[in-house]
Amino acid sequence: xxNSTEKSKQQLRSYYRQARRSLSNSEQQxxxxxxxxxxxxSGTLDNQRHIAVYLxxxxxxxxxxxxxxxxxxxxxxxxxxxxxHKAGYLLFLPYTxxxxxxxxxxxxxxxxxDPQSAIDLDALSLMLMPLVAFDLAxxxxxxxxxxxxxxxxxKLAKNSPSTRPFPLLCGVAHDCQQAQRIxxxxxxxxxxxxxxxxxxxNNAL
Numbered sequence: 001x002x003n004s005t006e007k008s009k010q011q012l013r014s015y016y017r018q019a020r021r022s023l024s025n026s027e028q029q030x031x032x033x034x035x036x037x038x039x040x041x042s043g044t045l046d047n048q049r050h051i052a053v054y055l056x057x058x059x060x061x062x063x064x065x066x067x068x069x070x071x072x073x074x075x076x077x078x079x080x081x082x083x084x085h086k087a088g089y090l091l092f093l094p095y096t097x098x099x100x101x102x103x104x105x106x107x108x109x110x111x112x113x114d115p116q117s118a119i120d121l122d123a124l125s126l127m128l129m130p131l132v133a134f135d136l137a138x139x140x141x142x143x144x145x146x147x148x149x150x151x152x153x154x155k156l157a158k159n160s161p162s163t164r165p166f167p168l169l170c171g172v173a174h175d176c177q178q179a180q181r182i183x184x185x186x187x188x189x190x191x192x193x194x195x196x197x198x199x200x201x202n203n204a205l
Contacts, residue, residue: 012141013143019177020059031174031197032061034197035062035195035196036065051066052078052128053078061172076094077096079111081118088150089150092124094117121151126167127169130142133177135179136201137182139184139188149188152189171194175196175198175199191203
């Protein structure tokens, strides 16, 4: 466990990315299954019909068990796609077993771009976001590209402090990605929850 006040964020990212990459295939599979269990037992999936997920890479905790559960239960799933018309921003496109996929510029699989099928953020009920590190106060450390923060910031700015924004934002990570403290910046969009295979942290927004 590392304190972000003691190391630069670049060093923190390197440390926790290595921690998650060091997990064995068996540990990754167990974490994937337990993540779904936590999402179900915590009520996070209750009455959710439109869920944004991601395809794991670089040791991130996998959403595949959740995706399979959604498909089986007729819950609509969506994947982030780099917005070709607005650099640094994301769009969310439907993801099914038949979705045509391609590698983006970061070699991450995403649906083939179709602007007509992109869902509005207001129509999403839940968004799962991958993390590099988190702390018990519910702070998160991302990869540093700011894609989620940029995409969500304009929407969140329209909500008053007394209005809980939609979709429900949930950061997910391995337990080994817990830091002692994460320093946040003014542009960091807070999440409602952080969920790991063994922990649920509810944020007070």
